[in-house]
Amino acid sequence: MWEESTALFFKKSGKYTSKGIIFSGGVLGTVKLLLKFKKSSLPKLSNKIGNMVRTNSEALMPVTAMDKKTDYSKGVAIGSILHIGEHSHLGPVRYSKGSGIWRLMMLSRVEGKSFIIRIYKIFADFITHPIKNLNTIFVDDWAKRTQVLLFMQTLDSTLKFKERLFGLGMKTKLEAGKAPTPFIPETQSIAEKYAKKINGKPMMPNNEALFGIPTTAHILSGSCMGANVNKGVIDKNNHVFGYENMLVCDGSMISANPGVNPSLTITALTERAISLIPHANTFENNYNIS
Template sequence: MTAFDHDVVVIGSGFGGSVAALRLSAKGYRVHVYEAGRRFADTDFAKTSWNVRRYLWAPAIGCFGVQRIHRLPHVMILAGAGVGGGSLNYANTLYEPGPAFFADPQWAALGDWHDELAPHYATAKRMLGVVEQYPHSGPVERIMEGAANDLGVGDTFRRAPVGVFFGAPGETVPDPFFGGDGPDRTGCTLCGNCMVGCRVGAKNTLAKNYLALAERLGATIEPLRTVVEVRPRAGGGYEVTTVRSGAWLARDRRTVSAEQVVFAAGTWGTQQLLHRMKDSGALPALPDALGRLTRTNSEALDGAVAVAVPEELELARGVAITTSFHVDERTHVENVRYGPGSNLMGMLATGLVPGDRSLLARLGSLVGGMLRHPVTALRLGSLRRWSERGIIALVMQTADNSLTLSLRRRFGRRVLTSAQGEGDPNPSHLPGAHLAAQAIAARVASASGVHAEARGSWPEVFGIPLTAHFLGGAVVSGSPDQGVVDRYHRVWGYPGLHVVDGAAVPANPGVNPSLTITAMAERAVSLWPRRSGADERPTQEELLARH
């Protein structure tokens, strides 16, 4: 038997990679995880988003935080970094998608996905400690319910399912989830800084469940290592090459061997690596479908901000997302908050502009509003107590739209770019988002007794939506002409390679996708054989013959 350094190398430690690390370790595999970001103790997270070096991810300039920001021609992307991936800075929100997701034509013919994934959603909920309804109520929750009623959709209002330990606030207790096998936990204090990084220890990040348990079973995690190449190895298996994250010099290039490799670097990281490996010739047989059906969850980030609010209104108190409603059958709206002092993301906010007009008209509308009411514009645009003066509206859709990603040369480097893809064009604005933001603004004004307005974002002014849920591009499919991985998440043509993260998600779920990524990963690795056991999955040749 050929000797390998590891049985399985997992690239990334987010919702897909962490599942792979735990479940494959439990099946006897020697698992090694590479994570580009750093490892965080609870007290290592930034106190507020203004602590840029601990909050933002830009390692080339010394920022090793949890918040990645990427830019494509058609979308700006918010993602996560660190051991635990997106769970470190996500909003703890764990919805299951509706029927449209499971019936999407991209994969509907491959199985009854609702029934097949149901037990794995249940496992994912148990592992992530889902509380089915946020248990607290305050002004924001009442404002959201009132906005839903004002829009005539009050029957769709609900409390969000969240992955948070609601023990006695600030009190640390032995692991309450896994019979003492997990780390100690501390009760949520409702500080609101979930997306900056939970310094309390209440947030059910992957470091508190899947990864902690995986390391107990022998999985190894190597942080601050960026994978730059994966290529077949003479005699079988693969070589995986890494460098020190963010290094300009002394990159410390290393190569290890593994029988199998799991790509779980998040949609951006996985797509970028696969595109480069296809382009460089390291993995030349990757399907030409790579990059197609890249999704943004048809998403927008708008909101409402008041010129000032009474401190007792406490709009920033609570976990990051607590409620939601549907503007229409495919448009889902959630409230989002940052805690007091975390005002950095307010730099992206500006006035709401008519998205169906030209860029010149949008800029004219924005400037005109500022000139007509300069004092109000200055007060609304101030970053002072920004997180305490308003509510962000995260809007998601199940609409069938997509981008196609590819590589282009820029400043001597090959970088990802985007074009409109299959289905409808990826939207640059969502009318439903504007309706929701205006309804929320009216309720904020009523609750605070001061002037409040609906707000948009600077990227949206320039026709570039924001998304926190970048998906697809290496999707599940019935053949290599239609996607990148088979129904078992094996890469077509390279069955020893696997994509087990958001890049494999084939459709817009219209809700936060973390639970779905986890459930899809649970299903995929549940079908692996035990180490040295018989593989009962059909070969790719057998799948193609059936298809």
């Protein structure tokens, strides 16, 4: 992966000394770089850069148990998946004990169309359930006492990433489907039912509760695979259309919403792409060691 400073150096000097390049900066790193290079040193890159950016349309729903003996921190991080509908499923996520920084990012789980309504509901909840609210703030070990429910869907909606003026980062625009929302109808009732069962308090990330901005840990696409340069940024073997020996191997290559945690898919596709590079499988060939 090019550091930006290195890339700028290459651009200024006009010298390209690498025999091959693999972009693997994740969606936010690779797409940003490719958008920049499309306008400067790599004009033949596809116009599809930044298109079809998507997520797992997920919701992260922590529920903090009031019982001080509860311990959700042991075991596999995500050991099971419950299918709860044609397009949706739920994974219970465990965090190892001591992972408590998350609590600072959480507020009561609320819904509502405007900031005013949601802030009113947060205050009302605090007044009606003061003990539960205080318990979630001052809980001794957030990871032990909290079951995070990860709701994911195969339903798709896509965004388009564009470069801001003067190269000041990227901006997004809805491309297709419904705008992503933190208030997915099923999620509120799932969180409430689960909280009732474990005598817990359902929470949500504060950017969602306050500003209605959905959270994702699974951002995907933006340098999608396609049949040709008019349909995608890379081919089925991860090679960038228009240039030799240039590959994209990260979440930005994924051209659909798998509806599940994506890192194994990213790893598998990357391993496949690398295995197709001639001689890439021998250390000796790569490094000229005899």
